[in-house]
Amino acid sequence: MATLTSPLPSTLTLEQETNPWEAQAARFDYAAKKLNLDKGIWKVLRYPAREIIVHIPVGMDDGSIEVFTGYRVQHSVARGPAKGGIRYSPDVSLDEVRALASWMTWKCAVVNIPFGGAKGGVICDPKKMSQGELERMTRRYTAELIEFLGPEKDVPAPDMGTDEQTMAWIMDTYSMHMRQTVTAVVTGKPVNIGGSRGRREATGRGISVVCDQALRYLGMPVEGCRVIVQGFGNVGSNAAKLLYEKGYTVIGIAEYDGGLYNAKGIDIAALTEHRRTAGTINGFAGAEVADKHELLTRSCEILIPAATENVITSLNAADLKCRILCEGANGPTTIVADDILAEKGVFVIPDILANAGGVTTSYFEWVQDRMGYFWTEAEVNQRLDSIMIQSFIDVIRYSESHGVNNRIAAYMLAIDRVAYTTKQRGIYA
Ligand SMILES: NC(=O)C1=CN([C@@H]2O[C@H](COP(=O)(O)OP(=O)(O)OC[C@H]3O[C@@H](n4cnc5c(N)ncnc54)[C@H](OP(=O)(O)O)[C@@H]3O)[C@@H](O)[C@H]2O)C=CC1
């Protein structure tokens, strides 16, 4: 497997190593060089097309006024409307949103759906805000971005800290401004107002499909395949549930506030019910308590980071004992960790492939909204499965034919597709 050589990992401080924008850019540069990408197109695709910063005044429940900073970065619209989630978190930064927007461009191209890439974020702590405060903030954020959004312009979706309710508020605010209901302006909505069946589980479902493909490719059986998942939110809990239903043995769950381990397998349906009633995975009787950091380095066949960026770094990559790393989160692995994992022979299913099930079903939602005709869950899932399988095959084909690791192969496949369209459209105003 090829390793990254630029920038030299040994010269990076931990702060540089964990900057998501730099991580994205380093991989882009490496893949573009391998493709011998035209220098002009390289410049066009390296940076986001548009970066919007808004300051959002919100009346808080106690009568005070708070001003939140929000971003929407549109990296590319070459292949279609910009597409990507909105994140509510205290850790949001412009560099993070830039990286996430670029990853959306590459992700949509890997699965070959007609979208560009975007991402939004608001610096806030949604856990400390009431529903009323969240609704007012979401509506004002949407209003500030109104001319930049639209079914043909930029279509948001949920990400960390946002959910179907957030999407419903965005859809309603946008529709009020347009004086008509426009369901296709966001995806990940509740099913009764234009959401797609299967979207809630889609990212986890896509992960389960690429895990199946990786086992098949590596000649490993599902039986006895031990899985550890970090994050038990939308992505992690659905990935764990679907893998458990397929016969995988989920032995560990690491959450923000604790960890669980059971060598014989955790009953994910029971854990989901426990979390629903207790509001945490802690206190679950069907597993022993484990350290949430140490869980990532326990022996397993598949490790699925499904929480946030930079959880596998130069500090812990050498200690990983998984055969497959399936990236449910965006950007969980740093470039230095990439090299360490390559040397260890870990089979990485990169984020822009592994977690693309969410945006793929978002595409289906956008299509269904625009035609006003809705598919059954079985139809949605069957279409999702076939796109994920084909995308896995495409990435492996690039990896084998170019002699690069899976991550660089996914970038090369994506950049090739976006560059082709960019050239075809022309860039001379
Ligand atoms: N939602 C989607 O469709 C898609 C999401 N993704 C990516 O998947 C990741 C997770 O998103 P999603 O599931 O939607 O987000 P959620 O907010 O639903 O869930 C995130 C989960 O991760 C936990 N968590 C956060 N930080 C840590 C940490 N450092 N260690 C352990 N657990 C942690 C959170 O715990 P707590 O609640 O206690 O904070 C929460 O349970 C993100 O990287 C996102 O960008 C990618 C593709 C699509």
Ligand SMILES: O=C(O)CCC(=O)C(=O)O
């Ligand atoms: O469903 C979407 O449009 C985007 C989901 C997302 O934010 C992601 O894939 O990271």
